[in-house]
Amino acid sequence: MPTLMEEMNQRAIALGVPLGVQLDVTYRCNERCVHCYLDHDDHGEMTAAEMCDVLRQLADAGTFFLTLSGGEVLMRMDFFDILECARSLLFCVKIKTNAFMIREKQADRMRELGVDSVQVSIYSHRAEVHDAITKLPGSLKRSVAGIRFLQSRGLKVIVANVLMRQNLADYAGVKALAQELGAQWTMDPTITPMMDGDRSILGLGIGGEELKQVFRNGDLVGNVEEFCAPPRPVDDGDLDGLPCSASHTFCYISPYGDVFPCVQFPLPTGNVRKQKFLEIWRHSEQMNDVRSIRGRDLPVCSTCSHLGSCTRCPGLAYMEGNMRGPSSLDCEKSFARTGIPSANMLAKKRQQEAKGNPEVAWTQLVHIQLS
Amino acid sequence: MSPLYIARSNEIAARQLGDEMIVMSNRDSTLFSLDSVGLVIWQAADGRTPLEDIVKEKVCAEFEITPEEALKDAESFVRELAGHGIMRVSDKPLE
Numbered sequence: 297m298p299t300l301m302e303e304m305n306q307r308a309i310a311l312g313v314p315l316g317v318q319l320d321v322t323y324r325c326n327e328r329c330v331h332c333y334l335d336h337d338d339h340g341e342m343t344a345a346e347m348c349d350v351l352r353q354l355a356d357a358g359t360f361f362l363t364l365s366g367g368e369v370l371m372r373m374d375f376f377d378i379l380e381c382a383r384s385l386l387f388c389v390k391i392k393t394n395a396f397m398i399r400e401k402q403a404d405r406m407r408e409l410g411v412d413s414v415q416v417s418i419y420s421h422r423a424e425v426h427d428a429i430t431k432l433p434g435s436l437k438r439s440v441a442g443i444r445f446l447q448s449r450g451l452k453v454i455v456a457n458v459l460m461r462q463n464l465a466d467y468a469g470v471k472a473l474a475q476e477l478g479a480q481w482t483m484d485p486t487i488t489p490m491m492d493g494d495r496s497i498l499g500l501g502i503g504g505e506e507l508k509q510v511f512r513n514g515d516l517v518g519n520v521e522e523f524c525a526p527p528r529p530v531d532d533g534d535l536d537g538l539p540c541s542a543s544h545t546f547c548y549i550s551p552y553g554d555v556f557p558c559v560q561f562p563l564p565t566g567n568v569r570k571q572k573f574l575e576i577w578r579h580s581e582q583m584n585d586v587r588s589i590r591g592r593d594l595p596v597c598s599t600c601s602h603l604g605s606c607t608r609c610p611g612l613a614y615m616e617g618n619m620r621g622p623s624s625l626d627c628e629k630s631f632a633r634t635g636i637p638s639a640n641m642l643a644k645k646r647q648q649e650a651k652g653n654p655e656v657a658w659t660q661l662v663h664i665q666l667s
Numbered sequence: 668m669s670p671l672y673i674a675r676s677n678e679i680a681a682r683q684l685g686d687e688m689i690v691m692s693n694r695d696s697t698l699f700s701l702d703s704v705g706l707v708i709w710q711a712a713d714g715r716t717p718l719e720d721i722v723k724e725k726v727c728a729e730f731e732i733t734p735e736e737a738l739k740d741a742e743s744f745v746r747e748l749a750g751h752g753i754m755r756v757s758d759k760p761l762e
Contacts, residue, residue, distance in 0.1 A: 307684055307687070308684065311685050355682070358683070360689055386679065386681045387680055388680035389680070412680065412691070452696070
């Protein structure tokens with residue numbers, strides 16, 4: 297039996313409603329995380345009044361889940377004006393922050409305004425590791441203090457633990473810290489290319505043998521046998537299925553008013569400073585192009601045994617050169633989970649063999665461009 | 668029996684999705700989907716109109732149900748919502 301959330305999603309798809317939206321209120325940040333994909337300079341952020349107008353349009357369009365993120369949201373002096381506006385419009389609001397600037401006053405205000413949850417990025421339980429990633433001395437201490445202020449007000453806090461080479465050994469410490477703080481803990485091994493397409497930061501991510509170890513760790517993934525099981529046979533449901541919620545029930549709005557299908561899908565579809573949100577959502581050629589894609593429209597992935605279970609991100613595929621193409625980072629994950637190469641990897645293998653390089657390792661293949 | 672007054676709480680997130688209303692309680696993040704009857708009551712919950720009047724004037728006018736049966740269901744409905752902090756219920760008018 298479908299859950300209420302699943303029913304809501306199905307209804308939103310049928311009605312063409314953007315049920316969830318992430319609005320980044322700023323790209324400015326007090327931290328300089330080594331893996332961050334953003335340009336932190338201010339290139340002309342929307343004012344609080346402009347953002348509130350956008351929020352009214354989103355409420356009229358039917359948006360229910362609103363994530364306010366950045367950059368660091370509290371770099372904006374008027375952040376609470378935007379939050380107050382969002383809550384007056386009865387959005388279910390989630391905030392993503394590093395919590396560095398959250399003290400009693402900010403935590404009280406978030407509680408008063410009825411924020412649903414606050415997600416805080418913590419990279420390590422050891423200050424020397426966390427602070428080296430954020431490049432902000434004292435950041436772990438301040439972020440943990442911020443979490444304590446939020447928790448003491450009864451706010452739901454989620455500790456988000458991005459895993460990369462620098463902090464791979466520390467996930468258990470972060471998980472224990474989250475437990476001690478009374479917060480939930482989530483882990484993600486995905487490093488995203490820069491918004492401008494620069495892929496150099498991907499080298500910070502874990503891959504190959506390390507990724508395999510992560511996926512075989514019950515503390516991290518739950519039921520290992522289930523998580524790493526070989527893919528089930530692909531069926532019509534997979535071929536006719538939607539790749540993800542981007543452009544169907546979700547979209548992303550930048551601090552400058554640019555609307556994208558998702559946070560990590562930088563395909564410009566319009567700007568709310570020039571057009572009404574619903575005009576972009578319903579009529580943008582790009583939004584409708586993304587919306588039209590089904591599993592069977594993916595030339596490589598539709599032939600892949602992983603199609604039904606792959607985490608393929610169309611945004612990452614877009615950043616790789618083709619939103620209908622494979623996302624090699626997800627091929628790498630499917631391979632690390634199951635040991636079975638993806639159709640994309642097999643195609644690259646054949647290409648390399650034709651070029652006289654038959655010995656290239658599977659784990660290296662994912663980083664070679666398919667020509 | 669004294670009249671029952673109902674008002675929507677501010678401690679919620681809510682949005683109409685088609686002919687249903689999605690409501691989430693800030694207290695415990697419980698999610699509710701109100702059907703078309705629930706939606707009529709929800710929209711009429713102004714804190715000043717007695718529930719009995721809402722049932723007679725709105726619910727029975729739109730749906731085929733007797734006032735007695737509708738009032739019984741409506742009371743149970745608003746008390747359940749009140750239990751999750753998403754509706755305020757009182758025997759006096761509410762602000």
